[in-house]
Amino acid sequence: MRVTINYQCELDELPRTISELLGNLEQNDLVFVAAEIEKARSHSFDKNVSEALESIDRVRVDLAKIDLRLMEYANILAGYTKADADLKTGASLEKQPESEMPKESLDTKDISDDQISRSSDSE
Helix, strand or coil: CCEEEEECCCHHHHHHHHHHHHHHHHHHHHHHHHHHHHHHHHHHHCCCHHHHHHHHHHHHHHHHHHHHHHHHHHHHHHHHHHHHHHHHCCCCCCCCCHHHCCCEEEEECCCCHHHHHHHHHHC
């Protein structure tokens, strides 16, 4: 089950926040993907085809999750760029109810990046 997590920060802190999220993705999820690819290679070399296929499938699922998160991060940064440009050109953000204010939205399976990268083992 996927959930939406709303996260608020100051506008000028947004690029740094996304940088931290990208770092978590790199240090956790991509390390797991690389290890799983190595397992697939090893299984394939040893002619353990079914295990190789399972590893490949886990890599594909995890890469899809990573792609979704990267798309979300890109959308957040695009929104930041627009808001920053609007502020610099004098266009003001109209006062909106808090429920409608732009928020950083991250769809994740689990709460922490660490748990996300390890959750595919249990799927």
